[in-house]
Amino acid sequence: MEISVIIPIYNVENYLNQCVDSVLAQEFTDYEIILVDDGSTDNSPTICNEYAEKYTQIKVIHKANGGLSDARNFGIKEAQGDYLMFLDSDDFWNGVIILSEINEIIKKSNPDLIIHELSCFYDLKRIIPRKFKKEDIQKTSFKFKDDLKKLVNNDIYYATACNKIIKTSIIKRNNIEFSKGKLHEDVAWCADIIPYINSYALYSNPFYYYRKEREGSLTIQTKPKNIIDLIDILSEKETLLSKFDGGLSYLSYNYYIYLNNVNLLEEELKQKYLRKLINLNYLLDYYPRNILSLRGKIRLALYKLLGIKYVGLIEYNIRKFLKK
Template identity: 40%
Template sequence: MKLSIILPIYNVEAYLEECVNSILMQSYRDYEIILVNDGSIDGSPKLCDELVAKHDCIKVVHKKNGGLSDARNYGTAEATGEYVVYIDSDDFITSPDFLSKIAEKSKSGADLILYKYVKYFHESKRMDTCRYSYASAICESSYAGKIRKLVEADAFYGMAWIKAVKRSLIADNNIGFEVGLLGEDMEWNYHIIFHAKSMELIDESFLAYRQREGSITSTHKLKNITDFIYILEKWSKRVTEEVKEEELKFALYGSLAKYYSNLLVAYSRLKDPNKKSCKNRIKALVWLFKYSMSKRPKSEAKIYNLLGFNMTVWALQLLDKIKR
């Protein structure tokens, strides 16, 4: 069973070899590595060509810069494996058994295989521990039940790089990453969840998620907020109109409630005075809090119900100051 491992690459010369070597050390050997050089201006293109020359399992696509979503879409179009695995090229795999575990789970024919990650702090070289568990979801037999348990356990995450997806699911439903969108993983993940019918879970951490100062995920911009609102508006509407199974509908509402709590935190941290233009759209989504299933959205919902929007934002800002 062949796996296609897609690495989008943009100016990651310092980390690329570590990422690729963590794949090459895998005990499972039936895979291809697709390097997508997204217009890098450092030494990454040359390094990609050197890796292709050394290893038959690696191929490279050189393209103009189009962003992470565009690079992943290019890589997916080149894939020939039964399952697709996305890895960000500044991250790396922590276990030589990662791909063999995916291959083992794929024998069930599941549309989706989930695994976990740990944070790796680049400056201190410190590896964090994973703080969530799939144990309760693994015990569920139905697809909807698994989603519900993931949400309840605060273990429902949208990142593309913690799941292997059957390539036919992506191709048959024309699923891609929306170009130009911040939060593209979350939006893409709901497409996957909507079309998948079965899921396997591996309650182990295999990906080291590198934390770097100044990375895109650590910045707060108005576009983060507007794109976040767009995703919540789009998918709350689609869940309402298209999901017929009640357990799955409520589970997905619960996942959106968690993201809504994240949106409020992001809004509270944004310094841009223009953020007030988003206020009414955010307030219009507060109904999602009714479906809160995990600790943080439940807590934020109580504060919101008691104090309203402005005071909830103030309370979140105060909590941030206390934590610092």
């Protein structure tokens, strides 16, 4: 079997049919879908079972709730395809020749990793493709370690599993798992695969529709755990990624996002995680400036000039005031 599509599911009865049907619509048929019901309490388990009864290429796993990472890990263990794809159950694909075109890429170069474009889906009237720029992908060697810095700096390699297709053997042979119990699991996972990728390919098609601003989605909530987990991940991966040209740029990209959010924490935790941020402030030197707007460049310069503690606090208070 060529491809295993892993779909973790938790209380998404309103989106699940669109998600699964978008894969079943593919003209290419050498794939399996693994539905991992992560202890859903709505009608999602019944929908999963109905699909499994109707389609032989669909497997269903019902398990106690353990979070997104745990669900994906269960799916990986069951996967029989040569390549893994991840599709979140509130997202969907647009098009019917997606897997056919991916199959052609695999037949041509057998890459360790395929990175594809995606689209941010707000509603039918607002769909924003996140496409590769032609000038950014010219003169690529397709040797991953050689091109990593370029891929990060041009916003091609970033922290999501859902725009990556990876050889199953790499994941299983090296026991690479998503971090159970942690948010920002994609930041850690995309860091962990870097040492094991040698060749890669790019698929210029923003077929993956990433649903934005869904009510109840973890991606629109900033809570203390979001902040703590991300800063811990950055600290944990620093040594690993310092070995690769572009690795620290990858960390910096994620570091920059949370510079003022540390002020959301209670005082004791705030001081602890502010110290961690300050210890990593050298990462600002590695931030890929060509993907920043003028406003972003000014923000970065202020953080470097005046320090994380003071600029972060000022920025946090301004945002707090504007929300009133």
